[in-house]
Amino acid sequence: MSDRTDTNGARPRVLVLGGGFAGIGAAHQLKKSDVDVLLVDKNDYHTFQPLLYQVATGLLEQSAVGHPVRDLFHEQDNVRLHVDRVTGIDLEARQVQFAELQPMAYDYLVLGLGAEVNYFGVDGAAEHAFPLYTLADAVRLKNQVLRLWEDADKHPDLIEDGALNIVVVGGGPTGVETAGALAELYNGVFRKDYPDVAEGASNIVLVEASPEIFSMFKPELRTYTVEALTKRGVEVQTGELVESVSPARVKLKSGKELKAHTLVWGAGLQGNALVQSLGLELERGNRIAVDGNLRIPSHQEVFAVGDIAAITDAKTEQVLPQLGSVALQSGEHVGETIAQLVQGKEPKPFKYRDKGTMATIGRGSAVVQMLGGKTMKGKKAQLAWGTVHLALLPTNEDRAKAVVDWAGAGFTHQRSARISVET
Ligand SMILES: Cc1cc2nc3c(=O)[nH]c(=O)nc-3n(C[C@H](O)[C@H](O)[C@H](O)COP(=O)(O)OP(=O)(O)OC[C@H]3O[C@@H](n4cnc5c(N)ncnc54)[C@H](O)[C@@H]3O)c2cc1C
Numbered sequence: 001m002s003d004r005t006d007t008n009g010a011r012p013r014v015l016v017l018g019g020g021f022a023g024i025g026a027a028h029q030l031k032k033s034d035v036d037v038l039l040v041d042k043n044d045y046h047t048f049q050p051l052l053y054q055v056a057t058g059l060l061e062q063s064a065v066g067h068p069v070r071d072l073f074h075e076q077d078n079v080r081l082h083v084d085r086v087t088g089i090d091l092e093a094r095q096v097q098f099a100e101l102q103p104m105a106y107d108y109l110v111l112g113l114g115a116e117v118n119y120f121g122v123d124g125a126a127e128h129a130f131p132l133y134t135l136a137d138a139v140r141l142k143n144q145v146l147r148l149w150e151d152a153d154k155h156p157d158l159i160e161d162g163a164l165n166i167v168v169v170g171g172g173p174t175g176v177e178t179a180g181a182l183a184e185l186y187n188g189v190f191r192k193d194y195p196d197v198a199e200g201a202s203n204i205v206l207v208e209a210s211p212e213i214f215s216m217f218k219p220e221l222r223t224y225t226v227e228a229l230t231k232r233g234v235e236v237q238t239g240e241l242v243e244s245v246s247p248a249r250v251k252l253k254s255g256k257e258l259k260a261h262t263l264v265w266g267a268g269l270q271g272n273a274l275v276q277s278l279g280l281e282l283e284r285g286n287r288i289a290v291d292g293n294l295r296i297p298s299h300q301e302v303f304a305v306g307d308i309a310a311i312t313d314a315k316t317e318q319v320l321p322q323l324g325s326v327a328l329q330s331g332e333h334v335g336e337t338i339a340q341l342v343q344g345k346e347p348k349p350f351k352y353r354d355k356g357t358m359a360t361i362g363r364g365s366a367v368v369q370m371l372g373g374k375t376m377k378g379k380k381a382q383l384a385w386g387t388v389h390l391a392l393l394p395t396n397e398d399r400a401k402a403v404v405d406w407a408g409a410g411f412t413h414q415r416s417a418r419i420s421v422e423t
Contacts, residue, residue, distance in 0.1 A: 019069045058419075220375065
């Protein structure tokens with residue numbers, strides 16, 4: 001391959017696209033393999049998405065959720081990193097194009113480019129909604145909320161227009177966690193921060209299209225969640241579809257109009273837009289179908305992992321959800337697979353180790369459902385959530401930082417990251 005510029009070309013090149021859980025997992029598993037690994041991400045940091053809502057609500061600092069990617073490979077000398085945007089992938093020519101780098105050939109390609117927000121064509125959503133998928137999204141939402149409270153404190157007439165109200169769309173984990181955390185920020189912190197803003201001047205509404213929130217959980221956990229949200233002051237509206245969004249109003253299909261200057265979109269994801277140019281038949285949600293070894297059937301040197309892939313669980317025969325543990329395990333599996341292939345060995349098929357489905361609602365309140373159907377709720381569930389998610393954080397330093405921040409917030413109810421820094 002003539003266009004190898006940064007490696008000597010003597011060993012197979014593994015090109016890993018995306019430095020999320022999946023891409024990092026794949027690259028790490030190739031540590032001892034006789035290959036050159038090149039990992040490219042558009043950001044110089046790895047994002048820990050499960051805690052984005054904690055950045056958005058001032059509980060965690062940005063650096064607890066975004067970790068420098070280069071840091072993660074100090075001990076791995078067969079990896080090189082580039083910060084660049086992937087602009088095209090030619091599976092036939094086995095070549096990837098970038099915004100700045102020269103086109104690059106590969107022997108093995110790992111697609112770990114994740115997913116992106118799907119607004120399902122809702123009028124005004126792309127322009128006015130606040131998604132929560134990237135670190136920039138989380139900081140943008142935090143700044144919006146802080147700014148609106150400062151503005152309303154100075155100009156109380158804004159309150160009447162719904163400036164402090166928030167509509168959160170989507171009754172899945174992202175919507176529920178965000179609504180719960182915003183309610184705690186409002187009632188636990190802003191109530192004291194802004195003594196002149198009257199109680200009842202703000203409300204948080206969670207809107208879900210289906211008849212119930214948390215459809216992936218058992219009915220008892222759904223009921224518990226609605227009660228926990230209601231106790232925190234979140235109004236849950238189910239069976240309601242958002243029709244359009246404007247800067248200060250949210251219109252529902254039922255005809256209702258909600259006054260709110262902030263709409264958080266936690267309602268849908270689709271595979272990274274680049275998948276549409278691959279010439280492949282895509283699964284639901286624009287995800288790439290893979291075989292039992294996580295390869296693209298028509299291109300056996302190409303693997304898809306994490307949120308971008310539709311991975312069928314060998315045990316349940318269901319497509320696995322877009323979760324951190326699926327992304328990490330599938331990425332690691334592909335790293336091991338490539339290491340086996342390079343040695344001329346037969347790789348083993350992917351088997352997912354289910355750690356349970358879980359979500360937090362607020363302090364001391366969470367739900368967990370294990371594969372066998374066992375459930376947990378309350379403080380015990382929150383501890384389980386914390387344990388599973390701390391294990392997903394990339395370094396011990398990040399884990400320590402998160403524990404200190406969580407413990408601090410738990411004791412003091414303060415959110416020390418609720419400052420807005422203009423650049
Ligand atoms: C708000 C939120 C809460 C969540 N909560 C949980 C939870 O509690 N538990 C759980 O298990 N999972 C949770 N998830 C899901 C979990 O975070 C994802 O499943 C996981 O991050 C997917 O990993 P990935 O590596 O496939 O993709 P990502 O983590 O999205 O990584 C993709 C990478 O590709 C890069 N990239 C994208 N496009 C390009 C391009 N064109 N060029 C170069 N680089 C590019 C991105 O910068 C990114 O670093 C949550 C997700 C969100 C959004």
